[in-house]
Amino acid sequence: MSNNDVTRRRVLKTGAVAGAGLALPTIFTAQSVRAFTNEPTGSSVKLGFNVPQTNAYADEGADELRAYELAVEHLNGGGDGGMMNTFSSKALKGNGILGKKVEFVTGDTQTKSDAARASAKSMIEKDGAVMITGGSSSGVAIAVQGLCQDAGVIFMAGLTHSNDTTGKDKKANGFRHFFNTEMSGSALAPILEANYGKDRRAYHLTADYTWGWSQENSIRNYTEALGWETVNAVKTPLATTDFSSYIAPVLNSGADVLVLNHYGGNMVNSLTNAVQFGLRDKQVEGRNFEIIVPLYSRLMARGAGENVKGIFGSTNWHWSLSDAGSQAFVKSFGEKYGFPPSQAAHTCYVQTLLYADAVERAGTFNPCGVAEALEGFDFDGLGNGPTLYRAEDHQCFKDVLVVKGKENPTSEFDLLEIVEVTPRAQVEYAVDHPDFAGGDLGQCNPGA
Amino acid sequence: MDAILLQILNGLDKGSAYALIALGLTLIFGTLGVVNFAHGALFMIGAFCAVTLQRVLNLSFVTIDEAQKDFLGNPLKVKTPYVEAWFGPETGAAIIDWAVPLAILFTIPLMLAVGYVMERGLIKHFYKRPHADQILVTFGLAIVLQEVVKAFYGANPIQTPPPDVLQGSLDLGVMVGFDPNAIIYPIWRLIYFAFSVLIIGGVFAFLQFTTFGMVVRAGMADRETVGLLGINIDRRFTIMFGIAAAVAGLAGVMYGPLNPPNYHMGMDFLVLSFVVVVVGGMGSLPGAVLAGFLLGILESFASTTWATTTIPGINQIIIYLVAIIVLLTRPRGLMGRKGVMED
Numbered sequence: 001m002s003n004n005d006v007t008r009r010r011v012l013k014t015g016a017v018a019g020a021g022l023a024l025p026t027i028f029t030a031q032s033v034r035a036f037t038n039e040p041t042g043s044s045v046k047l048g049f050n051v052p053q054t055n056a057y058a059d060e061g062a063d064e065l066r067a068y069e070l071a072v073e074h075l076n077g078g079g080d081g082g083m084m085n086t087f088s089s090k091a092l093k094g095n096g097i098l099g100k101k102v103e104f105v106t107g108d109t110q111t112k113s114d115a116a117r118a119s120a121k122s123m124i125e126k127d128g129a130v131m132i133t134g135g136s137s138s139g140v141a142i143a144v145q146g147l148c149q150d151a152g153v154i155f156m157a158g159l160t161h162s163n164d165t166t167g168k169d170k171k172a173n174g175f176r177h178f179f180n181t182e183m184s185g186s187a188l189a190p191i192l193e194a195n196y197g198k199d200r201r202a203y204h205l206t207a208d209y210t211w212g213w214s215q216e217n218s219i220r221n222y223t224e225a226l227g228w229e230t231v232n233a234v235k236t237p238l239a240t241t242d243f244s245s246y247i248a249p250v251l252n253s254g255a256d257v258l259v260l261n262h263y264g265g266n267m268v269n270s271l272t273n274a275v276q277f278g279l280r281d282k283q284v285e286g287r288n289f290e291i292i293v294p295l296y297s298r299l300m301a302r303g304a305g306e307n308v309k310g311i312f313g314s315t316n317w318h319w320s321l322s323d324a325g326s327q328a329f330v331k332s333f334g335e336k337y338g339f340p341p342s343q344a345a346h347t348c349y350v351q352t353l354l355y356a357d358a359v360e361r362a363g364t365f366n367p368c369g370v371a372e373a374l375e376g377f378d379f380d381g382l383g384n385g386p387t388l389y390r391a392e393d394h395q396c397f398k399d400v401l402v403v404k405g406k407e408n409p410t411s412e413f414d415l416l417e418i419v420e421v422t423p424r425a426q427v428e429y430a431v432d433h434p435d436f437a438g439g440d441l442g443q444c445n446p447g448a
Numbered sequence: 449m450d451a452i453l454l455q456i457l458n459g460l461d462k463g464s465a466y467a468l469i470a471l472g473l474t475l476i477f478g479t480l481g482v483v484n485f486a487h488g489a490l491f492m493i494g495a496f497c498a499v500t501l502q503r504v505l506n507l508s509f510v511t512i513d514e515a516q517k518d519f520l521g522n523p524l525k526v527k528t529p530y531v532e533a534w535f536g537p538e539t540g541a542a543i544i545d546w547a548v549p550l551a552i553l554f555t556i557p558l559m560l561a562v563g564y565v566m567e568r569g570l571i572k573h574f575y576k577r578p579h580a581d582q583i584l585v586t587f588g589l590a591i592v593l594q595e596v597v598k599a600f601y602g603a604n605p606i607q608t609p610p611p612d613v614l615q616g617s618l619d620l621g622v623m624v625g626f627d628p629n630a631i632i633y634p635i636w637r638l639i640y641f642a643f644s645v646l647i648i649g650g651v652f653a654f655l656q657f658t659t660f661g662m663v664v665r666a667g668m669a670d671r672e673t674v675g676l677l678g679i680n681i682d683r684r685f686t687i688m689f690g691i692a693a694a695v696a697g698l699a700g701v702m703y704g705p706l707n708p709p710n711y712h713m714g715m716d717f718l719v720l721s722f723v724v725v726v727v728g729g730m731g732s733l734p735g736a737v738l739a740g741f742l743l744g745i746l747e748s749f750a751s752t753t754w755a756t757t758t759i760p761g762i763n764q765i766i767i768y769l770v771a772i773i774v775l776l777t778r779p780r781g782l783m784g785r786k787g788v789m790e791d
Contacts, residue, residue, distance in 0.1 A: 055712070058603030232753050237764045241716045242462060242707055244637070245751035245763075248454050251632060253753065268605045269707045276634040276706070278617040303708055305607035319519065334520045413519060 036366045037152035037447030038128045045100040045365065047072070047352070048129030050120050050144060051158065053108040057136040057264055060299055060344045064134055064158055065106060066337055067345035071352035074332070075102045082332035083353060086325040086381035091360035098359060109135055113143035120144045124151050130365050131156060133351050136264075136344060138162030138211040145174035152447015154367045156351035159316075159344040161263075161295055162214040166395035167436035172444040173367055175374055175394045177354065178347045179427070181211070182435055184294050184314040185218035187400040187422035191312060193226050196257065196290055200226075203255035204233035205246055205270055207262050215261040217435060219294050223259075231255040236266070243270040247277050256284035259292045267293060268303040275307045296403055299342050301415040308405030308415060315401045317346040317383055318418055326383040340413050350382045354389070368444040385424065392431040394441065400427050450621055450630040455748045457620075461637045463744025464644035468699035469717055470724040470736035471648060472692035478668045478731040479685040482571055483579050485586040488714030488721065489593040490693045494559060494700025495709035496597055498551040498608045505531055505544045546611050548705055555701045556694050563693025567686050590714065598711040605708035610636045636705045643702050647695060648737055654691075655733070664688055668731070723767055727774050729784025739782055743767050 040046070049068045052061035073079045077094035084092050096102050105127040107119025116135065123129040132148050133156035135141045141160035148155035149171040157165060157176040161184070166176050202223055206216040212235070220230050231253050236246055247270070250258055258279060262270045274280075274291055282289035296313035319330045319340035329349060333341040341349070354374065362369035375391035384398035403416040429436075469491055476484045508527035516524035532540030543550070570589065574582045609615065614635050621630035655661035667674045667681040674681045700709070707713070724743055728735030749755060750766035762769075774782060 054598075055603070058598065234751075234753065234756055235760075239716065241713065244706075245455070245458050245462065245748040248458050248748070249451065249751070249753050251454065252451050252630070265605055265710060272607075272708060273706075276615075276617065276637065278632050278634070281616075282629070282632075299604060303605040303607065305609065305708075331520060340519045410516070411518065411524075 035446065035448060036368070038124065038130045039448070040100055040128075040130060040365055043100055044103050045097055046127060046129050047102060047104045047355075048107060048120065048123035048127065048132040049104055049134050049348075050107040050109050050116060050123065050132055051134040051348075052111045052136050052140075053106070055111050057111050060136045060159065060264075060297070060342065061109070061134075063299065063342045063345040064136070064348040067333065067341060067349040068104065068134070068352060070333060070336060071349045071356075072102045072104055075352070075356050079336070080328075080332055083325050083329050083349065083382055086328050087353060087357070088380040089357050089361070091357050092353065093360075097356045098363070098365070102356070105129060107134075109137075109140050109144075111137050111140060113139050116140040116144050117147045120147050121151070124148075124153055129153065131355055131370075133355070134158040134348060135160060138165055138214070139209055141165050141176075142169045142210065145169065145171050149173045149442070149445055152367060152445045154355060154370050156355050158348050158351070160211075162211040163218065163435050164210050164214060164439075166393045168438035170393050170395075170439045170441050172371060172394075172441045175351070175354075175371075175389065175396075177351050177396045179314075179316050179398075179400050180395065181215040181218035181294070182429055182433065183400050183427040184215070185222035186427045186429070187314050187402050187420075188219070188292070188294060188312065189222035189226060190422075190426075191402045191419060192223065192292070195312070198227040200228040200257050200290075201231045201255045201284075202228050202257040202259050203231050203250050203253055204259045204261055205243065205250075206233060206235050207266050208235040208237055211263065212261050214435075215294055216259075219259055219261065219292075221435075228257070236262070236270070238266065240266065241269055243273040244277070246270070247273045247279070250274075250279065251277065251282075254284070256287055257290045257292060259294065261294060263295055263297070264300055265303070267295075267300050271304045271307050271311070280310075296416060297343060298413070298415055299344070301405065302412065309407050311405045312419070313403055313405075315403050315416065316343045318343065318401055318403065318416060319413070320418065321383060321401075321421075323383060323385070325381045329383060346383060353382070354379070366446055368446050371444045385421075387424070390431075392441070393436065393439075397424050397428050399424050450626050451752070454631050454633070455752060456745060457631070457633055457641075458637075459745025459748035460741055461641050461744070462748055463741035464641050465699055465703055465717065465740075466721055466724045466744050467737045467740025468644050468647060468695055469721040470728065470740045471651060471733060472696045472699075473721055473725050474728070474731060474733050474736040475651075475688055475692040475695070477725070478733065479664060479688045480567070480571070480575065482574065482582050483586070484571070485583050485718065486566070486590040486593065487586075487692075487696055488716075488718030489590040490559065490562065490696035490714070491700040491703070491717055492594060492597065492709070492711065492714035493562065494555055494697030495608070495704045495713060496601065496700075497555040497558060497697065498548045498701045498704045499601060499606050499709055501551040501554065502544070502547040502608055505529065505547055509533070548608055548610055548701065551701050552698065555697045559694040559697030560690040562697070563690035564686060566693065567689040571689070572686075590718070594711045594714060601711065603711060605710040607708045608704035610639075610705040614639065640702050640706060644699070647698055651691070651695060652733070660684065660687075720767060723771050727771050727781055729781030731785055732781065732783040735781055735783030742782075743770060746770055 051064040074082045074084050105123050107123050109116035120132050131154045135158040138160040141157045145155045155174040163180050163182050204216050206212040260270050279289050291311050293313040296315045301308045358370045358373035362373040374389050377389045380386045387398035400422045402420040404419050406417045473487050506529050508529045510525045513524045513526045518524050531543050617632045617634045620633050622628050664684050724739045728739030751763040755762050
């Protein structure tokens with residue numbers, strides 16, 4: 001005998017109650033009432049550090065991570081406070097950000113755009129990171145910047161030097177403290193003229209990706225304006241390890257300057273090969289053959305060893321700077337880790353402080369409030385002199401360093417000497433500069 | 449003409465590394481039938497033998513120099529290598545200067561041992577498995593090895609310069625009647641080419657003129673029959689694996705002064721070396737050497753200004769283009785034997 005009292009009405013009632021019950025947690029979840037993506041609701045806030053932990057730039061990524069950890073320590077009131085003591089803005093109190101303890105998660109960009117996007121996405125969606133920062137490649141920075149724009153979080157770029165990051169690929173949610181290839185060209189040109197004259201024939205070897213193209217274009221613009229002739233410009237695949245077949249044609253090209261638009265392992269190998277082929281000892285029509293490395297990194301200079309001696313280049317920052325901010329950072333970093341920080345570490349540390357400061361001044365983690373606080377922000381005390389975060393393209397404008405491989409280093413860290421601190425006014429350019437054309441910041445996206 | 453000679457020289461030099469790695473790959477494939485994707489890692493380990501010896505020779509004791517300051521303003525810690533303290537500054541510095549050639553001495557036994565352990569410990573368990581399994585396990589091994597090296601030495605390239613007297617370049621053009629500076633070539637690159645010819649010649653002579661080599665060649669032709677004659681061919685093949693590892697290691701240790709070693713260098717060469725093996729003909733030792741030098745020269749010419757302006761990007765695809773043409777016209781490669789990898 002069955003007691004089947006299931007009626008249509010009862011099924012509907014039961015279904016409605018069950019449905020409402022199941023839906024309840026999602027209707028009233030924090031996400032649904034958040035004003036922006038990953039709005040912090042507890043006593044802590046999470047930042048996402050997306051750096052290369054594997055592949056060719058892993059050492060640079062490791063230094064970035066050290067700087068981030070130091071920044072978090074300082075923000076939470078630990079250590080000696082580092083650059084927070086010299087920063088012109090006094091909004092940061094050492095009690096976290098807006099009173100919330102700073103925590104962090106890390107991702108591995110692998111210096112691959114797709115991997116970097118995947119790790120950033122994971123940190124935003126799974127870990128709840130409210131800001132993403134880091135990276136050692138322009139290709140990666142541009143890819144992650146686009147993702148952060150869509151996701152509604154702020155992206156504070158790490159080491160990215162291509163004009164495109166704040167040019168045709170700029171985004172309202174993205175900010176760059178690091179300098180760019182236009183600034184490198186602008187800073188280097190007078191030094192090159194003073195040392196090598198106006199009548200030179202340059203041969204470019206260029207890494208075949210966004211940064212290499214941007215670097216070559218900037219250096220050509222400035223050197224050709226000096227009167228230099230560009231004999232040839234050859235693109236080299238990023239995966240090239242032996243540059244001998246690219247260097248050999250330089251010997252008989254009539255060029256008397258070789259410009260290596262290479263970074264990282266490419267720079268180490270191409271410079272080593274160029275020196276092997278006797279280019280540093282070569283004479284062309286009575287003049288010494290010269291090599292230029294437009295973007296220098298101390299970590300990379302260490303890889304190139306003695307080959308860097310006497311070679312000009314530019315850099316964003318160097319540990320030997322004597323200003324109070326730089327010295328405070330070098331002291332904090334050096335005492336914690338036992339060696340001086342790289343330019344990658346510096347820019348990442350500064351970006352973290354700038355983000356935290358902007359949140360404090362805005363009084364909110366909302367990306368649109370943070371962006372507004374960063375736009376047009378004038379500051380000092382972070383190692384590069386008076387600096388402006390330009391509102392129109394989210395690019396920092398500050399002094400640029402022209403450096404040279406040191407002839408007689410006194411230690412393993414003492415590889416570059418500062419030739420000139422090029423003043424900010426000399427490297428500033430108009431918002432509508434043609435090399436930065438084609439992009440649009442768009443509107444700030446708070447997500448959620 | 450001078451530019452052409454320069455590119456041929458350069459191609460031979462590039463081809464030296466390809467030929468040495470491809471030779472080892474072919475030795476392993478020809479004897480054991482294993483497609484060894486860890487061979488590039490053996491090349492990398494060889495290069496890091498030089499790095500290791502360089503570090504060992506630079507082991508130092510520290511003295512405090514109150515007169516000098518470090519980057520934090522503390523008294524400078526001055527490092528003095530033990531070899532300089534033991535043998536005097538000049539002799540000690542000379543020993544450190546010759547780190548790369550000296551590294552050859554311990555690279556050979558070390559790589560023989562690495563090859564032996566790799567074959568006995570891992571590869572032998574995959575002889576009867578499909579090639580796909582062999583590729584997966586050896587590729588995995590390569591990743592493990594490079595990550596171990598990265599954990600110890602970091603990701604950045606490390607300079608292993610040649611001895612001072614062998615740095616710089618020679619004006620070869622003057623020697624053959626060209627104008628001065630027409631054909632300048634780095635000394636160590638010439639040494640690398642000569643070294644590779646010596647190693648390749650040595651391996652061929654070993655296989656051709658020794659009883660051991662004769663048995664190995666017989667085993668490569670018909671393993672089963674040689675086994676039925678009561679010869680322990682497996683043991684000889686294991687030794688050949690060790691020799692192939694030593695060849696890769698020697699190629700690596702001598703390559704260090706050309707381009708600073710990094711943990712990824714093996715992978716950079718691996719794919720190209722497999723293309724070389726396929727173009728030369730799977731299992732053919734002369735084919736591997738011929739294809740190595742041939743593709744090296746072609747790659748070198750494809751990177752000239754004329755080539756890159758005529759066909760942009762040709763430098764990036766030339767090796768694969770040639771591989772396609774060779775495989776279309778000669779499916780077994782330049783000197784491939786019938787029946788190899790065709791079952």
